[in-house]
Structure formats: C-alpha cells, structure tokens
Amino acid sequence: MKVVVTGGAGYIGSHTCKELAKQGHTVVVYDNLSTGHRSFVKWGDFFHGDIRDMQALRSCLKKYQPDGIIHFAASAYVGESVINPGKYYSNNVGGTLCILESMREEQVPNIVVSSSCAVYGQPETLPIDESCPLAPINPYGASKFFMERMLSDFSVAHGICFTSLRYFNAAGCDFDGEVGEDHEPETHLIPRVLQAALGMIEQLEVFGADYPTPDGTCIRDYIHVCDLATAHVTALEQMVSGGKSNCINLGTGSGFSIKEIIRQTEKIVGKPVPHVIKARRKGDPAELVANASAAQHLLAWYPQYSSLELIINSALGYMTANR
Known part of the structure; x- marks a missing residue:
C-alpha cells in the first residue's frame, strides 16, 4: 500500500510509520510539526502541512495518490480541552472535515482514524464494548464523537471506507529506541x-x-504503542482488501x-x-x-x-x- 499518515511525526504516528515500512508499505508523513518531531520522520517522505489547509492536503493526495490515510493529527489532552474547547473543535472536528473533503475530491477511498474511549464518557458497564452509549463528558471526547459521525456520513454519501479505532491509554516506546514518547510539556x-x-x-x-x-x-487500560501501530496497519490492509467500515475498541x-x-x-x-x-x-x-x-x-x-x-x-x- 501507499499510505499518507497525518500526524506521522508524533508519538503513535511515528511508531505506526515504522510498522508500515516494516510490512513493506510506502509511507508519506503529513504533519505541521506543532507537536511532532521532524527527527521522527524516518520511514518515508515528509510533506509539511496542516490538516485544516485543504489546498495543502489536496496537493499531497494528488501527488502521492495513496490507497488510504491513517489519521493521527488531533489534539489529545482532556484537561486542555476543558479549558480551551475551541482548539479541539477546530483541529479535531474541522481538521477531520478537511481531510474527508480532500479525500472525496481526490478519490482516496480508505481512512483509519485514531479515536478514543473518551467517546463513551462515564460508562454504564465495564468492560466497555462498542455497543455502550456514546456520551462524552469533555470536549476532547465530544470532538472524537463528532469525528466518528462525520466518518459515517461521508461513508454513506461518498463511499469512503473507514475504521475508527477507539483505544484507551497509549504507553511505552519503540523497543529499538528509534522513536518514543516525547511531548512538551509531558502530561501522560x-x-x-x-x-x-x-x-x-x-x-x-x-x-x-x-x-x-x-x-x-x-x-x-494501557496498551503498548507498538500494539496500537500493528492494529492501525492491519485495519487499513483489511479495508484495502475489501473490508467494511467499523468502529472498534483496542485494549487489553x-x-x-x-x-x-x-x-x-x-x-x-x-x-x-x-x-x-x-x-x-x-x-x-x-x-x-x-x-x-x-x-x-x-x-x-x-x-x-x-x-x-x-x-x-x-x-x-x-x-x-x-x-
């Protein structure tokens, strides 16, 4: 496959790029480097751009004509989302809308999205399965909920196939030490x-x-980042091979x-x-x-x-x- 990874210079994105390359796929990292690291781009081409910039997005997709996108470029701090909800709706919701519109325009058929258990809010039952009500209790969770709603609507209207991976707490680092968790400030x-x-x-x-x-x-529920990377690659491989759209929990x-x-x-x-x-x-x-x-x-x-x-x-x- 040829894959554009938005947020591929970040923590989970860079580990996923390594796994994609390991499996023989061609990687293109699309990142504005607001929180990612240029030094983490080691397994493919780099395209500097913001996901809210549709002109840049379409230029990237037109140039590389990928089989699909793996989308990590989202703001991801619960506490910050409560204090600054506008940032989360602008980046996570507005940015994802720009990605989907660009996919429609450039006929990119598949997307795997980094979602979150935050879409469930305070769950009524544990452990949480995909049938649990979606009732986010903070703007971060709400932004992921709206992202999933857009995925579903674009799938129906435009045939875009999606997998939304609702995972719990990413943790750990690459065992070879090539990339790792490096946030500034570090809140995890x-x-x-x-x-x-x-x-x-x-x-x-x-x-x-x-x-x-x-x-x-x-x-x-803590999941090693290398396990998460494998799941993202597998999800896209299955869609490219004709799989259906799904929302899936990842956890232990x-x-x-x-x-x-x-x-x-x-x-x-x-x-x-x-x-x-x-x-x-x-x-x-x-x-x-x-x-x-x-x-x-x-x-x-x-x-x-x-x-x-x-x-x-x-x-x-x-x-x-x-x-």
Whole structure:
C-alpha cells in the first residue's frame, strides 16, 4: 500500500510509520510539526502541512495518490480541552472535515482514524464494548464523537471506507529506541512517573485519590504503542482488501490504577516515586477498561507487548537514552 499518515511525526504516528515500512508499505508523513518531531520522520517522505489547509492536503493526495490515510493529527489532552474547547473543535472536528473533503475530491477511498474511549464518557458497564452509549463528558471526547459521525456520513454519501479505532491509554516506546514518547510539556502518566523516579521533575501530581476504585485512584487500560501501530496497519490492509467500515475498541481488557503504576515503577527503577495527591480534574472518569473482543474477531488483533512491565521498561529505555 501507499499510505499518507497525518500526524506521522508524533508519538503513535511515528511508531505506526515504522510498522508500515516494516510490512513493506510506502509511507508519506503529513504533519505541521506543532507537536511532532521532524527527527521522527524516518520511514518515508515528509510533506509539511496542516490538516485544516485543504489546498495543502489536496496537493499531497494528488501527488502521492495513496490507497488510504491513517489519521493521527488531533489534539489529545482532556484537561486542555476543558479549558480551551475551541482548539479541539477546530483541529479535531474541522481538521477531520478537511481531510474527508480532500479525500472525496481526490478519490482516496480508505481512512483509519485514531479515536478514543473518551467517546463513551462515564460508562454504564465495564468492560466497555462498542455497543455502550456514546456520551462524552469533555470536549476532547465530544470532538472524537463528532469525528466518528462525520466518518459515517461521508461513508454513506461518498463511499469512503473507514475504521475508527477507539483505544484507551497509549504507553511505552519503540523497543529499538528509534522513536518514543516525547511531548512538551509531558502530561501522560507513565513518562511522568518515570521522570519523578529519575529526578527529572520534583514530584508526580496524582489528580484524585477518592474515586470509587480499590485504592481511590483512576484505573485505565494501557496498551503498548507498538500494539496500537500493528492494529492501525492491519485495519487499513483489511479495508484495502475489501473490508467494511467499523468502529472498534483496542485494549487489553484489564486496567491498572495510578498507585499500581507507581509501585511497579518503583520496583523496576529501584527508586521511590515522589508524588502528591491533588484534587480531581474535571472530565476524568473513575475507570476505563476495554472489551476488545471485536478487535480480536475483526482484525485478528491481540496485544503482544502490553504487560505493565514491558510498557514501563520500554519507556524507561527510551527516556534514559534521550535525557
């Protein structure tokens, strides 16, 4: 396949580009480098552009004539979305609309979209399967919900085939250390736990220890980024081979609390993780764990690297090599 990866210079996007190249596909990274890294573009051509710039998008699609798009170029912080919702509706919703319109104009038939468990909001039942009501409780989740609605409508109207992958918490890094998790500022839990353990930050802030969970801290389903990359590539391969549109959860089916991650990190690093308990953040559900049986059935996808030990060790390896 020939694949345009929007946001391909970012965390999950760069890992997916590596997996695409590993499987023999041709990669084109489309990124405005607002949060991505030019140094992460290692497995294909680079096209500098914003997803809200339809002229640039169409120029890229016209030049490369891809079999499909894998779309990662979205803003992705729950807390920021509550404070600045306009950014999320502009980039995630407006940007995705520009991608779909450009696909229609340039006759690109397939798209895999990075969605989120945030579309479910506070789930009524756990683990979460795809039949659970979509009721996002923050602007980030709402923006992903609207993205999925547009995918469905463009599929009906214009025949664009889509797979929306609703995944839970991406974590870990490339085992070869070629790319990794490198955000500025870093807000994701596992790298911040490691930063606290290594003395790179003074302490970890834990937002809420009074949730209705066994130890009071939030529980999340963590998936290794290399497992996520494999799922995106497989989803696009299936659509190019004639597969149907779907919305599919990606997860492990089990979760870890923040305190469990702190304890496991202390065990691996051999140092304490200084931390302080803060008030809850708005928009954070107590527990999010996936039922990933549809991914197993539809994609033959099973996470191989998503044990907490492998996730933390791979993240630690990248962080210590790039301090």
